Amino acid sequence: MTTALLTRSAAAEGRIGLRAHARHTGALVRRNLLWIRQDPESMFDAVLMPIVFTLLFVFVFGGAIAGKGNQDAYVGYVVPGLMAMMGMNLAMGVGTGFNQDFQSGVMDRFRSLPIARSSVLIAKIVVEIGRMLVATAILLAVGFLLGLSVASVPGLFAAIGLALVFGSSIMWIFLTMGVTMKNAQAIQGMGFLVLMPLQFGSSIFAPTSSMPGWLQAFTDYNPLSSLADAARGLMNGGAPIAHDVLVTLVWSVVITLVMAPVAIHKFRTKS
Amino acid sequence: MTRNDKSPGGRGATVITVRGLVKHYGGTRALDGVDLEVGEGTVLGVLGPNGAGKTTLVRILSTLIVPDSGTATVAGYDAVRQPRQLRRVIGLTGQYASVDEKLSGRENLYLIGRLLDLSGRTARRRADELLERFSLTEAARRPAHTYSGGMRRRLDLAASMIGQPAVLYLDEPTTGLDPRTRNEVWSEVRRMVGDGVTVLLTTQYMEEAEQLAGELTVMDRGRIIAGGRIDELKARVGGRTLRIRPSDPLQLRPTAAALDEFGLTGHGRAGVDTESGTVLVPILSDDQLTAVVGALSARGVALSSISTELPSLDEVFLSLTGHRAGVAEDPAPALEEVAV
Numbered sequence: 001m002t003t004a005l006l007t008r009s010a011a012a013e014g015r016i017g018l019r020a021h022a023r024h025t026g027a028l029v030r031r032n033l034l035w036i037r038q039d040p041e042s043m044f045d046a047v048l049m050p051i052v053f054t055l056l057f058v059f060v061f062g063g064a065i066a067g068k069g070n071q072d073a074y075v076g077y078v079v080p081g082l083m084a085m086m087g088m089n090l091a092m093g094v095g096t097g098f099n100q101d102f103q104s105g106v107m108d109r110f111r112s113l114p115i116a117r118s119s120v121l122i123a124k125i126v127v128e129i130g131r132m133l134v135a136t137a138i139l140l141a142v143g144f145l146l147g148l149s150v151a152s153v154p155g156l157f158a159a160i161g162l163a164l165v166f167g168s169s170i171m172w173i174f175l176t177m178g179v180t181m182k183n184a185q186a187i188q189g190m191g192f193l194v195l196m197p198l199q200f201g202s203s204i205f206a207p208t209s210s211m212p213g214w215l216q217a218f219t220d221y222n223p224l225s226s227l228a229d230a231a232r233g234l235m236n237g238g239a240p241i242a243h244d245v246l247v248t249l250v251w252s253v254v255i256t257l258v259m260a261p262v263a264i265h266k267f268r269t270k271s
Numbered sequence: 272m273t274r275n276d277k278s279p280g281g282r283g284a285t286v287i288t289v290r291g292l293v294k295h296y297g298g299t300r301a302l303d304g305v306d307l308e309v310g311e312g313t314v315l316g317v318l319g320p321n322g323a324g325k326t327t328l329v330r331i332l333s334t335l336i337v338p339d340s341g342t343a344t345v346a347g348y349d350a351v352r353q354p355r356q357l358r359r360v361i362g363l364t365g366q367y368a369s370v371d372e373k374l375s376g377r378e379n380l381y382l383i384g385r386l387l388d389l390s391g392r393t394a395r396r397r398a399d400e401l402l403e404r405f406s407l408t409e410a411a412r413r414p415a416h417t418y419s420g421g422m423r424r425r426l427d428l429a430a431s432m433i434g435q436p437a438v439l440y441l442d443e444p445t446t447g448l449d450p451r452t453r454n455e456v457w458s459e460v461r462r463m464v465g466d467g468v469t470v471l472l473t474t475q476y477m478e479e480a481e482q483l484a485g486e487l488t489v490m491d492r493g494r495i496i497a498g499g500r501i502d503e504l505k506a507r508v509g510g511r512t513l514r515i516r517p518s519d520p521l522q523l524r525p526t527a528a529a530l531d532e533f534g535l536t537g538h539g540r541a542g543v544d545t546e547s548g549t550v551l552v553p554i555l556s557d558d559q560l561t562a563v564v565g566a567l568s569a570r571g572v573a574l575s576s577i578s579t580e581l582p583s584l585d586e587v588f589l590s591l592t593g594h595r596a597g598v599a600e601d602p603a604p605a606l607e608e609v610a611v
Contacts, residue, residue: 016355023385023388024386026385027382027386028382030382031371031374031378031382034374034378035373035374038373038374038414039373104371104372105365105366105369105370106372108330108333108335108363108365108369109365109369109370109430111334111335112334113358113383113386114355115386269337
C-alpha cells in the first residue's frame with residue numbers, strides 16, 4: 001500500500017513523518033503523565049497555587065485596592081490577572097523539570113533513538129498545558145466561590161485560550177534555560193528575578209493608573225499587562241479588547257518563532 | 272559503504288569504521304586522531320583510564336556529539352551526515368544507567384518500544400520478553416529507583432535491546448557493580464553477542480575486556496596506543512599470575528623452591544611476596560594450576576588458598592606506554608579464589 005511504502009522510504013532516508021512524530025510525542029506525554037501518577041506531589045504547585053494566590057490577593061490586597069468590603073469587585077479584577085501570572089510560574093517549572101531530566105542518563109537514550117528530538121520538548125509543553133488547564137479550572141472554582149461573575153462564557157474560554165497560548169510561548173524560553181543552564185536552582189533564581197518585576201510591574205494585580213509615569217511606560221509595553229487586560233475584557237465584557245488580544249498574540253507568536261528553534265537546536269547539540 | 276572491507280580479525284564485514292577522529296573540549300583534546308574498525312559480530316574492547324576519551328568516542332558513534340574532524344561510519348551510515356539512519360541500527364548503554372527512574376521497568380521498556388515505532392501490542396510483548404530474559408519479571412511493576420544497581424544495569428541493557436540493534440555500545444557497563452552483579456551483566460552481554468550483535472565495549476578493567484572482547488584497543492589521552500587480539504596483547508603485557516598462599520608462612524621459600532624445581536615458573540623464578548605471604552608464578556598453560564597443586568602436594572606443602580590474577584590496567588599501561596595510567600586503579604580482583 002502506498003502509505004506503508006511511503007513510511008518505509010521515509011524511514012530509509014531517516015526522516016520522521018508527521019504521524020510518527022505525533023506517536024513519539026504521545027509516548028513521551030504518557031511518560032510525563034506516569035510521573036504525575038508516580039509522584040502526585042508534583043501536581044501540588046498547579047493545584048495549590050491558584051488557591052493560595054487567589055485567597056491571598058483577594059483578602060490581603062483586595063480591600064486596599066478596591067475599598068473595604070469591595071473584595072467582590074477585586075475578584076473580577078484579579079482572577080483574569082492570576083490566569084496570566086500562573087502561566088508564567090508553571091512555565092518556569094517546565095525549565096527546572098527538564099533540567100533535572102538531563103541530570104539522569106535517560107536524555108542520552110532519547111537522543112540516541114531515531115525520533116525527532118523536538119518531540120521530547122513538545123511532549124513537555126503538552127503536559128504543561130494540561131497542568132495549566134488544571135490550575136485554571138481550580139482558579140476559576142475558587143473565584144466563583146469568592147463571588148466571581150463572568151459576563152461572557154465564550155469570552156471566558158477565549159481568555160483561557162489566550163493565557164495558554166502566551167504561557168506555552170514562555171515555556172520555550174524556560175526549556176532553553178533548562179537545556180543550557182547548569183542546575184534547576186540557577187533557573188529558578190534567574191526565573192524569579194525576571195518574572196517578579198514582569199508580574200508586579202503589570203496590570204495583573206492592580207490598575208496601573210496610580211503608578212508613576214516612568215513605570216507606566218514599562219507596564220504599557222509589558223505583555224503580561226496586555227494578556228491580563230485582554231483576559232479581563234474577554235471575561236467581564238465592556239472594555240475594548242481587540243488591541244490587547246492582538247498584542248498578546250503577536251508576542252506569543254514572536255516568542256515561539258524565536259525561542260522554539262533555539263530550544264530545539266540547543267537540545268539537539270547539547271553535549 | 273565499507274561492507275566489503277575485511278575486519279582485522281577477518282571474521283566478516285566491517286561494521287564500525289573510525290578514521291582520524293578528533294574532538295576538543297576547550298583546550299583539551301578528548302580525541303586526538305582515533306582510527307579503529309569493528310568487524311561484524313565481534314566484540315571490540317576499548318580499554319583505558321578515566322579521561323582516555325572512551326566515552327567521547329561512544330558519544331560520537333551514538334550521534335550525541337559531533338566530532339571536530341575525522342569520520343565515523345556505523346553500518347555504512349555516516350555519524351555526522353546520516354545520524355537518523357544510524358540511530359536505527361544502534362543500542363546504547365551508558366556509563367550511568369539511562370533509564371527513567373520514576374517509571375517501572377515495564378513502562379521504561381514499553382516507552383522505548385513505542386519510540387522505536389513498535390505497535391502498542393508489540394511493544395508490550397517485547398517488554399515482557401526482555402523482562403523475562405533479564406530476570407526482571409518480578410520487579411517489572413516497581414519504579415526503577417527502587418532497583419538495585421545490578422537490576423538497573425540489566426534494565427538498561429534490556430532497553431538497549433528492544434530495537435534489536437545490529438550494533439551495541441556498552442560504555443563501562445559494570446563500573447561500580449559488585450563482582451556477583453558484574454558476572455550477571457557479563458553473561459547477558461555474552462548472550463547478546465551470541466545473537467550476532469556487534470559490540471563496542473569500553474572498560475577500565477583488563478579482566479572485563481578479557482571476559483567479553485575478542486580484540487582490544489588501548490586508549491590513553493585521546494589516542495590509541497595499542498591494539499590487537501587479546502591474547503597477543505596479553506603476551507605483550509604479561510598474562511595471568513597464580514598467587515599461592517601456604518598455610519604456614521615459614522613455607523614461603525620452600526614453596527617457591529619447589530615450583531622452580533618442577534619447572535613451573537617459566538624462564539624466571541617464582542616470586543615471593545613476603546608482605547602478603549604468597550608466592551607468585553606465571554600461568555603458562557591450561558593445566559598449570561593442576562601441576563602446581565600436584566608439585567606442592569608431592570612436597571607436602573599445605574596451602575590455604577590459590578587464586579589467579581590478571582594484570583591491572585596500571586600494569587598494562589606500564590608495559591605498553593612506560594607511564595602509569597591517569598588514575599590509580601585497583602588491581603583486577605582475583606578471578607577465582609580456591610580454598611584448599
